[in-house]
Amino acid sequence: MTTVIFVHGTGIREREYNETFEIIEQKIHAQRPDIKVSPCFWGGLGAKFNDNRASVPLEDATLALSQREEDADIILWGQLYRDPLYELRLLSLKPKPIESGNLFGEQPRDILESRVASLTLASQLQAKLQEAGIAEVFEQAREDVVHSEPYDQALLTVCESDLSEYYAPIARAIIAQAMFISEQQEKFSPILTDAQLRDKVVELLTLALTEAELGLGEWLLKPLVGLAQHGGTYYVKGNRLEVTDKYSPVPGDILLYQTRGEKIRAFIQQQIEQAEPPVVLIAHSLGGIACVDLLVQQQLSQVELLVTVGSQAPFLYEINALYSLEYGQLLPEPFPEWLNIYDLRDFLSYVGNRIFPERVQDVVVDSKQPFPRSHGAYWTNAKTWEAIISRLP
Incomplete structure (x- = not known):
């Protein structure tokens, strides 16, 4: 049985993740009921205040x-x-x-x-x-x-x-x-x-x-x-504390991942190893970066397909900021098939084929949503699922 694992991006709360996971599960099961869809919520490892917001200026x-x-x-x-x-x-x-x-x-x-x-x-x-x-x-x-x-x-x-x-x-x-x-x-x-x-x-x-x-x-x-x-x-x-709580998780998760991302990658690897192969990773935003880093560093043969959605991995590689791969180095041969979905209205999405020729297949979708809403609008877009379902093992 093929297993699809959904890896989220930055600043997502558990309730929001669960709602998105349900949408993804429904979309996949509508056409492929034989596939098992598994969660990979690493939000508990993301950025958090360790000293009760002591760094935030007093209201x-x-x-x-x-x-x-x-x-x-x-x-x-x-x-x-x-x-x-x-x-x-x-x-x-x-x-x-x-x-x-x-x-x-x-x-x-x-x-x-x-x-x-x-x-x-x-x-x-x-x-x-x-x-x-x-x-x-x-x-x-x-x-x-x-x-x-x-x-x-x-x-x-x-x-x-x-x-x-x-x-x-x-x-x-x-x-x-x-x-x-x-x-x-x-x-x-x-x-x-x-x-x-x-x-x-x-x-x-x-x-x-x-x-x-x-x-x-x-x-x-x-x-x-x-x-x-x-x-x-x-x-x-x-409303400084309220605004900080609302907006800090996104840049906080990015900064945390760039400096101490090994725990997040290890958590994703654990979910992969516990899943029934073949495995498909569907990874959004920072989740896509983490999955690329993981698959560059670890040879995980059970992963047959990586789907990055609204991800910045190609951009980070081009500016030589991708953790696992220095600019100029090639993707390792065992790296799985890579589908990259982007939206021209999503300014946090990038194309990969020109960065990794013949190793990435880019598919463009149009959410008809303004940024930043476009960054989270992939899951209800029919074109997203046309691209993914047709490539599932």
Whole structure:
């Protein structure tokens, strides 16, 4: 009787494992009732707090920092680091104003566009840009912003009453773009890690554009503060232990495996040796890494097929970080047939055939789920089971 053993990945709780195992068992038995499906839950060997979370900062200490305005600003900059035009995209969603009576006269957007285009850098601003390390890329950043579609669309929403609300977002967009360019050029400028310096540069640039009131306009600030209240840093700071318990198992398991993974591999080997051959290993994420390491180190002839699902083993090998096999070394001859299932929407999945030519068969599936949900969406995907069932001994 063929035995299929399911090896899980990182950060999975026993209840979640059991639910996933039931799905896998049902999917296999629906077409191959003759196969025995066995669990391999190694979660008890994974990362855990050994000193009652003594390393986690006290909730009272972090709550003292939880000012909503500060958190909204941090969340905003987090978005700008990923997309310098983020704030301008938000402004472009505002209702477009009714044109003034004189269609040939100067409109508020014309005033705004003119001030940005004719900006002259005062000596204080120039000096601060030099200190920040972005003076050389500032003009390129300004050009990138003013020639972008979000900037053009944002200008269409300007009206005379809220003109002053646009200068600070434009200044932030230019500085965020300059920081982005600096990172792209691998120039690790001081502004990249100095929030006070960053804010001072933005302040001076905003003043250079206008003497109007600084800061976020009310229209933009309200949703950002709401975000801070419900899902951002404000929540994280106030619930540090809860968040740590929720998210630490994933990186914790990875770090533990990379440094002390022998117990996990030994546990998997024990399950293999107790199973009736031939054995098929179905391994998800970090479980796939552990199984590859085990099968490289140990000649386990009863394993006829390894199925890695959403696994990073090929990636770790390519960057020379796979525990069992140094980059450039070949898979051992006794290594079993290897099926690797990946999803282009799962950014934690990798292909193996180009890394191990003729030793890995890659199969792509599409969960139609965004990341990170795509990383756990393989088990209900019909294509996953078409690939696996057809290859079972």
